[in-house]
Amino acid sequence: MKRRSFLNNLGASALGLGIIENSFGQETKNVVNDIHSLIQVPSNIVATGRVIVIGGGMAGTTAAKYLKLWGGTGVEVTLIEPNASYYSNIFSNMVLVGERTLEQLTFNYNLLRTKYGVSVLQNSVTGINPSGKSVTLNSGKVLPYDKLVIAPGIDFEPIQLSGTAANQAKIVHAWKAGQQTTSLKNQVQAMTKKDTFIITIPPKPYRCPPGPYERACVVADYLKRIKGGGKVIILDANPSIQAEPENFTNAFNNTHKGIITYVPNATVISIDADKGTVNTNQGTFTGKVINAIPTHKAGSLITNSGIGLANAGNGKWAGVNVLTYESTVHQNIHIIGDASSTTQPKAGHIANAEAKVCADAIIHMLKGEAVNPSPMTNSACFTPITKSTASWLSVVFRYDPVSKTMVPTGNGVTESLGATKDNYEDMIKWFNNLMSDTFS
Numbered sequence: 263m264k265r266r267s268f269l270n271n272l273g274a275s276a277l278g279l280g281i282i283e284n285s286f287g288q289e290t291k292n293v294v295n296d297i298h299s300l301i302q303v304p305s306n307i308v309a310t311g312r313v314i315v316i317g318g319g320m321a322g323t324t325a326a327k328y329l330k331l332w333g334g335t336g337v338e339v340t341l342i343e344p345n346a347s348y349y350s351n352i353f354s355n356m357v358l359v360g361e362r363t364l365e366q367l368t369f370n371y372n373l374l375r376t377k378y379g380v381s382v383l384q385n386s387v388t389g390i391n392p393s394g395k396s397v398t399l400n401s402g403k404v405l406p407y408d409k410l411v412i413a414p415g416i417d418f419e420p421i422q423l424s425g426t427a428a429n430q431a432k433i434v435h436a437w438k439a440g441q442q443t444t445s446l447k448n449q450v451q452a453m454t455k456k457d458t459f460i461i462t463i464p465p466k467p468y469r470c471p472p473g474p475y476e477r478a479c480v481v482a483d484y485l486k487r488i489k490g491g492g493k494v495i496i497l498d499a500n501p502s503i504q505a506e507p508e509n510f511t512n513a514f515n516n517t518h519k520g521i522i523t524y525v526p527n528a529t530v531i532s533i534d535a536d537k538g539t540v541n542t543n544q545g546t547f548t549g550k551v552i553n554a555i556p557t558h559k560a561g562s563l564i565t566n567s568g569i570g571l572a573n574a575g576n577g578k579w580a581g582v583n584v585l586t587y588e589s590t591v592h593q594n595i596h597i598i599g600d601a602s603s604t605t606q607p608k609a610g611h612i613a614n615a616e617a618k619v620c621a622d623a624i625i626h627m628l629k630g631e632a633v634n635p636s637p638m639t640n641s642a643c644f645t646p647i648t649k650s651t652a653s654w655l656s657v658v659f660r661y662d663p664v665s666k667t668m669v670p671t672g673n674g675v676t677e678s679l680g681a682t683k684d685n686y687e688d689m690i691k692w693f694n695n696l697m698s699d700t701f702s
């Protein structure tokens with residue numbers, strides 16, 4: 263697929279233009295101009311209200327920034343996040359092989375405070391009272407809101423794990439960047455060419471559909487280049503590759519031939535950390551490093567809320583109205599990012615786009631105006647396949663009033679024609695612009 267048609271596909275998202283425009287410059291101008299007509303004209307009514315945003319990740323930080331940017335001085339925005347800074351999951355696979363450091367993937371909330379006037383509280387929320395419209399912090403403090411945005415990301419179902427405590431501690435997911443990323447990096451870098459890396463992929467939905475396949479490729483490339491060989495086994499609980507099927511099939515069968523083995527329909531039953539074995543319905547696999555990514559669910563604030571927010575996907579995810587991201591259970595509570603259940607992928611780029619649709623809707627609601635009846639979002643994901651080449655996928659969603667869901671436009675999800683050096687360069691621009699649109 264040519265870059266021009268890729269841009270056309272991406273450019274169709276009315277609220278995600280900044281990232282696309284900045285990433286690709288002049289070439290996107292015409293596409294972007296066409297799209298600007300889709301953005302609503304601002305009214306003269308002043309928005310007033312108190313908005314609390316829970317979670318300073320990709321979704322929550324973007325929402326806090328744009329609520330203040332678009333809402334103006336009448337909208338008081340408070341972001342509540344337990345950590346002083348945020349480690350980006352995006353690019354964290356490259357930390358495992360020494361191509362990035364966690365420090366390079368660290369973002370803080372300083373500009374949110376100083377440039378936009380968001381009040382940032384380093385704390386976590388332990389309770390939500392929808393009728394009293396307040397949240398309780400773990401400090402015991404109670405904060406009132408007019409509108410609440412919840413973006414706590416994901417949590418995991420337990421894995422059946424046996425072995426000594428020390429060996430169990432080595433079985434990490436590293437699917438939330440941080441300490442586990444460092445642990446997995448140390449384990450990968452201690453491998454020799456005789457060793458095997460096993461990655462287990464949970465059943466969908468999970469965050470970043472191409473992410474586990476990307477990790478397998480990045481580790482395979484490292485083992486081949488730096489260690490002179492090694493093996494990577496992918497145990498996928500799903501029946502087939504969940505994203506960029508052509509690019510990853512090519513990567514497994516050609517680029518990383520002889521290193522990667524892909525096993526579909528492999529459900530993990532248990533892991534013996536002492537023996538280094540993964541017991542699945544497809545047999546038992548042995549590896550030096552076991553990277554077990556467990557089944558996902560919404561962040562525990564949603565699943566343990568006690569107010570029924572996890573009303574979708576067998577009680578694991580939050581049902582929302584995608585015109586506003588308001589909970590389908592409680593008014594004035596909006597849930598964005600990975601924790602919500604929509605037809606869109608669980609990914610950072612789409613979390614940023616959802617946050618803007620949500621912020622726009624909240625501003626209109628605070629003004630007593632109708633919300634945008636036809637929002638659009640887009641997602642792009644770049645995937646390093648080797649140290650110098652990358653592939654990508656892109657998809658644009660449009661609200662469908664009949665099904666009341668976001669449906670893919672055009673040809674649906676499109677993927678690049680293979681992995682190239684140009685894509686690798688575009689990937690870096692895309693990342694810088696996405697993170698800057700979120701944190702700067």
Ligand SMILES: Cc1cc2nc3c(=O)[nH]c(=O)nc-3n(C[C@H](O)[C@H](O)[C@H](O)COP(=O)(O)OP(=O)(O)OC[C@H]3O[C@@H](n4cnc5c(N)ncnc54)[C@H](O)[C@@H]3O)c2cc1C
Nearest residue numbers: 317319320321351386387414415470599600608609610611
């Ligand atoms: C290896 C990897 C690679 C990836 N690559 C890509 C990619 O290339 N492109 C892409 O688009 N996406 C990618 N993703 C996915 C992306 O990182 C997530 O989809 C995105 O971070 C989701 O944003 P979020 O805001 O919902 O959750 P998060 O970014 O996880 O943020 C959640 C925040 O909520 C906070 N929180 C949780 N509970 C509470 C509470 N009770 N009170 C206050 N705060 C709380 C947490 O501390 C956290 O900061 C990747 C993910 C991984 C793991």
